[in-house]
Structures are given as structure tokens and as C-alpha cells.
Amino acid sequence: MCGIVGLYLKNDKYESELGKLFTPMLIAMTERGPDSAGFAVYGDAVEDGIKLTLRHEDVDYDWAALASDIESALNTKVNWFQNSKVAVFKVETDAETVENYLEQNHDDVLVMSSGKSIEILKEVGLPERIVDMFKLGNMKGSHIIGHTRMATESAVTMAGSHPFSTGLDLCLVHNGSFSNHNRLRQELKREGIEFNTENDTEVAAGYLTYRLQQGDSLNEALENALKTLDGFYTLTIGTKDGFAVVRDPIACKPAVIAETDDYVAMASEYQALTTLPGIEDAKVWEPEPSKIYVWERN
Amino acid sequence: MTTNNLAETSAIESVGGVATVDLAVQTVRDLNQGLHDQHDEMTIEKWDVLNPKGHHNLAVGVNQKLKIDIHGPAGYYCAGMNQQAEVTIHGHTGQGVAENMMSGLVRVKGNASSAAGATAHGGLLVIEGDAGSRCGISMKGVDILVKGSVGHMSCFMGQAGVLAVCGDAGDALGDSLYEAHIYVKGSVKSLGADCIEKEMRPEHIEELTELFERAGVTDQDPRDFKRYGSARQLYNFKVDNAGSY
Secondary structure (H helix, E strand, O other): OOEEEEEEEOOOOOHHHHHHHHHHHHHHOHHHOOOEEEEEEEOOOOOOOEEEEEEOOOOOOOHHHHHHHHHHHHOOOEEEEEEOOEEEEEEOOOHHHHHHHHHHHOOOOEEEEEEOOEEEEEEEOOHHHHHHHOOHHHOOOOEEEEEEEOOOOOOOOOOOOOOEEEEOOEEEEEEEEEOOHHHHHHHHHHOOOOOOOOOHHHHHHHHHHHHHHOOOOHHHHHHHHHHHOOEEEEEEEEEOOEEEEEEOOOOOOOOEEEEOOOEEEEEOOHHHHOOOOOHHHOEEEOOOOOOOEEEEOO | OEEOOOHHHHOOEEEOOEEEEEOOOOOHHHHHHHHHOOOOOOOOOEEEEEOOOOOOOOOOOOEOOOEEEEEOOEOOOOOOOOEOOEEEEOOOEOOOOOOOOOOOEEEEOOOEOOOOOOOOOOOEEEEOOOEOOOOOOOOEEEEEEEOOOEOOOOOOOOOEEEEEEOOOEOOOEOOOOOOOEEEEOOOEOOEOOOEEEEOOOHHHHHHHHHHHHHHOOOOOOHHHOEEEEEOOOOOOOOHHHHHHO
16 A cells, blocks of 8 residues: 655645645555654745755754854854754755764764755654644645655654655655565675665665766656566655656556646655645546656756 | 435435436545445435545445536546446546456546556446556456547456557557457557457458447547557467466
8 A cells, every 4th residue: 555645736726735736645545554654744844055954863852062063064054943842943054064064973863864945754653643743734835755664664653754865956755666676685785886875765765866976867767667677556756846757567556647837746646636726626536557647847 | 405315324315206416525445335235226326426536446346327527527446346337537637547347338438547447347437537557457357438548458368358549659558469459540559469460351340330329429430540460379388388477
């Protein structure tokens, strides 16, 4: 099982309501994935520097102290805000510098995502709980993808929850399972890709990271993924400017897409789309197998 | 408003011989129990289902000559195992619409997801939009008319019945086909194992003409269609192929 949902806005009409529109979509997929849920929201982009979503298990963690540590150590400016166990840090430097500093000096802080606009928020529990915890309903932005997990290949943990970060402003959610993830993980480890869990989706995310490092475009990386990943899957990939949808060549994992003048929405089941404005008149169809669909603002 | 004799079990009410079930306030179980309660004696012929909103398992297992209108999109397995009833979905449907239908008529006004009419033994399934992959998989006697196109692996292992497609067909059409008849007006991306194009003889024109009439389709000419069927090479094990296993 597992449920996937995505909402990409073609214009700014609904940008201030992105979280409000997306909340019922994620909750509608509870029956497909009651173990954990998460989402990657794109908005509030930084012009210069980098935005990181950081996480600490201690809800009372002193983020202000961390921010001033980074400011003095890296001689840079930090803007930050806290959201439950997560804090969003906007730092006027590059991602690698901050990530290296955190790894060496604050290794209890997890980096969930990094990029210009991405924020990844995920947690164990029912989607409704996660939505409340992170106040999804108030969020603004241009696009968002989410996942509700019914665990099959690895344990129910925050780290095994989706979305998985695959690089700057990139992330992946997945419904299905990969049958060659163990061998592929070994191969990718030899190439220097790091893994934190036994989760199969993390391997797919690692594979995309690897291909993109090798110079593939997103489209090329996904074409290579179709050749390399063995199993059944529907993938949704969040990018800085939009999202992509890919199904395996047999296409046994469900996916439905709805498009209007204002948005493109995808979901594992139509039920998740029924609350969207104008859905009655939307173009609704099922994405074809082995075909890479990409929607991006220019 | 009168309350009919189903009130005790499912709170279904009818007005002027029409039952209206609003899924915004009633459950799918209410609906299906109400429909099943008509099996022995039909007291309400016409059923309107409001606010389906993609719910799964709508009007499943009906066995009575009911006329059921679902006003909006349905989820998985809509009208599955249908017998006798005429079910119209005024919207799109999810996977497995009319799966294992035995008789009756199921009409989808929009698009259908994968496995439409899967394993169905009889009756007629009309999809006015497109159907996804595996349309008519393992069909066993149902007739399926798709006014749009069908996805890959349609009519896989089709045993009996007719699949007529007014648009195009995806990859591997009719793979491992038995004796189902396939007609496609548009292009076929590829044929599956043991499926071949066959001559369109007068009895096939007649079969399609009769299907269009039953489906109420008036804008199609059977002579525009090509016929596909089984080459019958996979029916029996051939010792020459032993090395392939």
C-alpha cells in the first residue's frame, strides 16, 4: 500500500492556500498508509544562500544557540524559525559548508533537506497527527508532495518515512517496493552514497542522487532509474520548480492525475482529489507506464 | 417522503419510487445493503447515488434488475460482480469497474482506470472515455466497448466475449489470448504473444453492429475496425519449446 499525493500550482492563485488545499489530500490517504506521513513543501525561497530543514529529537532543543554557533563559526547570517521538532534555517552560505559544520560539531542535528525552497517534514503516526503537528494548513508555496506509509520493507521510524531527500531541492516519495534494493545499496555505497536505513525507497533516492552527481539531468536520471530499479512502483519526485511522476513498466501501483488551468494534482486514489477547487471539471487520467511526466514552472 | 421497508436495515428512503442515497451522509454499506435487500423482491427500481467522491466498492454484488445512477466519480471495483442491474457512472471510475460482472449493463461516462471488466463472464460494459491498462484482462464472456483508447496489456488471456476499442490500444494487446474477439479502430502499439490480426468477415461486421446497437453507439462504422485474435500457438505445450523453460 502507501499513498502518494502531490499538488503543483500553475500560477499564484492558490499559493496562499497550498497547505489548506493539501491537508485533506494527505488525510484522505490514511487508509493506504497509517504508519507514518510526511510532505515536502516548496515556497518561501531564499535568494542568496541556502535553506535547510533541521531536526532534533528534543522538542526543547536550543535552536537559537545553534543559530548563533553557525553565525560565529561560519561568519555568516542565519534566519530561522522552529516548527515542532524541526527548524528551518536560512543561511547565507552554501549547503555543503553548513552540513559539514553540523556533522563535525552538532551530529545530533539531522539535516532533513537543503535547497533554495524545499522543506521536508515527516513523522511517525497518523497523517492527521502529522498535519496538526507541523500546522500544514497554514503553509504557503508553489507545490507540495506528500506520502502516507504502510511499512513493508523496513521498520516504522521517522527515518524510514517519506519524502527522502535526493539532493538540493529534490526529494522522492514512493508507493511500491523494489526487489533489487539490497544489491543496489551495496553498489551505491561503493560509489560513496551514504544510507541511514534499510529502507528500499532510500536506495531509489540514493540512486537518483548518484545519477544526478554523474551529470544526468532529472529526465535522464529517471530514465536510468526505469532501467535499473526492479520492482513495482509509482514515484513522485519534487523539484525546485515542480514535480515529476513515473510508474514502472507494468504499472500495478495506482496513480491518477487531475489537471485544471490552475493546478496539476496527483494521488494514489481519486478520493484524495475530491476536495480540490474545480475538480468536477478537471481533466482526470491515469499516467501511462514507463512514461516520465514532468510539470515545472519555467 | 415515505420510508420503505428497508428502513430497519439501512435507512434507505424512496420518493416516488426512486431511492436516493447521499454518500455525504450515508455509508457505502448502507448503499450496498439497500441494493442487496432488493434481491428477493424489487420494491424500488431506480437508485440515485449522490456524492460518491471516489468511494470504493459502490453497487457491488447487485443481483436484480435495478437502474442505478452514480452521480460523480467512483473508486475501485464499482459495480463488481454485477448481475442484471443497469449501472451508470456519471464520472470516472477507479480500478476494476464491473470486475467479474455476470450480466447487466455498466456504463462509465468518463474514463476508467486499470482492469476494467476483469474476469467478467457476461453483460455489457461501455466506457465512454479511455480505459487504463489491462482492460478486459481474463475476460470470460463479457462484451466491452471502449469509445476512447485502452492501455497496455488489454485483453490479456481473454477467454471469451468481445473487446471493441474505438480509439487506440497500448502495448501487448491480447497477450496469451484464448478466444475473446478484439476489434480496434485506431492504432495498436504492439500485439502480445500469440495475438495476430485476422480477417474481418461478415459475421464479425455483424457482431460489431449488434454490439454498437446494444451499447447505443451510433457514430461508429464496423467496417473501420480491424480484428485481432489468437494464433492458437500457445494452447498446447510443444516439446520443441522445452529448452525455453
